[in-house]
Amino acid sequence: MFSDSHRQILDQANLNFSADQLARVTELLANQALINAAGDEDLIAALEVANALYRAGAPIVSDADYDFVYLNELKRRQPEHPLLHEVEPEPVFAGKTVDLPVVMLSTDKAYSREDIERWAARIEKAAADIGEDFRALTFKVTPKLDGYAAYDDGQLLYTRGDGRKGQDITRVFERGLQVAGQGARGLGAGEIVVGRRYFDENLAQHFDNPRNFQASVIKEKELEEHALKAIADHAAVFFPFALLPHWSGPWSELIADFEAIVQDIWHKVDYDVDGVILEITDEPLKQYLGATRHHHRWQIAYKENLATANVKVVSVTPQTSRSGRITPVAELEPTRLSGALLSRATAHHYKMVVDKGIGPGALIRLARSGEVIPKIEEVLEPAEPEVPAHCPSCGHELIWDNDYLICPNNLACPAQISNSMEHFFRVLKNNDGFGAATIKKLYEYGIRRVDEIYALTAEQFESMGFGPKQSQNLVE
Ligand SMILES: [Zn+2]
Structure with missing residues (x-):
């Protein structure tokens, strides 16, 4: 599983494990099912390895698996472990580090609307503490760029490093890197990013992924021709957060139209984006809220949970809803997804059960995106479906209404x-x-x-x- 370049990255990050442990860690990262049996030490080693490789542009597990499977398991076992509360370091390069002009923290993450509402409740309480009107606050939503974090103080450009000490990478401006949208220097924190379409058309044959390319732009060695061309073409740029397209408005408008605003902002730029950032703009309140060692309390990232798993259907239970529609609920072989143990999923309606063959023994693909009971995304191996003839609640004969099977006994069911x-x-x-x-x-x-x-x-x-x-x- 590990190539020579992987091993080199681990060496540079000072991650030295015995051959035995490295073998166990390798297996653990290749097979999530081993996580329950894994010892704490191996779990932590796996997280360190995955993190180092990810930061160096050579990820071996998906972001979702890292967050929801491995990190989540550590959170469950050791909620106070430093790995959960530190700024994830960017890759280690040879060369000395310097103090950053400002502390660059990570961002707290939310994976559901409820998480966001809890965050807003904390803001509301803090606003009340200092006598500000929560309803008058301006919230700002921007795309969360998935690039290479850096800070531009107008003189030098720094890597984020550990959040307090970074490395001087001003050389990338000397190589011709522009600030996005012909912006000025000195706009503070931002990310080095590369256009998604440009990457696909011109760089995909040289680099596995944009992250890989972004990390290569800052390296000390001389750049390859195609990397220099990407800079000259202004496809690779430094994008200060201050210049990002954004939505802004009061909390009431934000939460009323949350999904639409998130979708709109998420797709506003042609760079890799892995979420949106929500924050307040009121300076006195931001100062009052302050920060943990890991993140600012006035800001939060909203990410979608894209974890999927393939699971077997044990049976399908019909459930009568308040409208009389019969909801097919698939009972599943218990499966760990996004850190939660799931045993049920719903299909949209019985037409889907019949058409796709969602019966006992079917293999389905499950995706979880925040909701408690996930939806069936795709049927990989169909099986003979079972269609109920009578309402499970009142026993009345069921009838078809377009795609839905319904119990017509509205008054007595x-x-x-x-x-x-x-x-x-x-x-x-x-x-x-x-x-x-x-x-x-x-x-x-x-x-x-x-x-x-x-x-x-x-x-x-x-x-x-x-x-x-x-x-x-x-x-x-
Ligand atoms: Zn009924």
Whole structure:
């Protein structure tokens, strides 16, 4: 698995393992399934190896696997491990390091809308602390460039290094590298990037990936002809974050239109982008929020979780939704994906189950992107599907409505009625206590409508078997 150049990178990064351990680490990085059995020491070594190779432009595992499988496992075992809280170093080059003009930190990462909302809640609390109006704050969203991090103080250009000490790479400007969009020098932090299309058309035959090329642009040795040409063609540039296209506005607008804004900003530039950066612009609040050793608290990266896995379907369970549509839920052989153990996935509708052959024994590709129950992306090996004839809740005969199998018994189907009542309280937000279990109990006692729930007294709740305290809470 490791080539000579891989070994050279590990040597330069001072990662020296015994041959035995290196063999175990190699195997662990090649096969995620070994992670549960791996010792802590091997897991940490695997992370160090993967990180060093990634930073040197020779990745051996995908970013998603690194984050969600290996790093996540370390987080589970040792939440305080320094690897989780340090700025990931850029590759080590021979040559001396110098103090950076400013500390360059990493960015905290979020993989779901909920993570982003939690971050905003911390901002809101901090704003209240210093008497600022959260609703008046400006949020800014920019593409998260996946290039080579550097800092331009107008005189010198530095690598990020360990965030405090970096290396002088001003030579890349002497080689003719331009600031993106004919921008000026001295605009601070940014990334050395190369145009995606240009890379595909002119550089892909010389470099495995853009990261590889970006790392090569800064090397001390003289550049190859095609690298110099990419610089002369202004395809490779230094892109200061200050010049990035952005969205800005108040939190209420951002969260109301979150997916659309993220998609729009993500695709605004023709460089490799691996997420978007969200931040606030209010200087006093930024100062008040400050930073950890690892990241600024006023800024967060939103990344999509693109991990996929191939898994076997054990069976498909029909579930009646509040609209009467029957949702096919595939029970799976338990699989670790994005650091979570998954055992169920949904198909869009029963037409898909029939057309694609999602039956017991089928092999499917699963993708997880933040939601609790992932969706089936693709069927790799179909199997004979099972289509239910009757509603699993009320037993009524099912009928087809375009692609959907539905239970037409809207007025008396227990699943439809309880799911509707549950949905009502979920949308209402102050749904304290009215979860699935409570609704199920109420249904058993003949409650069919939300207004009937509102009419109940504490005594009536108690007579249904709820405790006195809970009954009082439910009334309130
Ligand atoms: Zn039914």
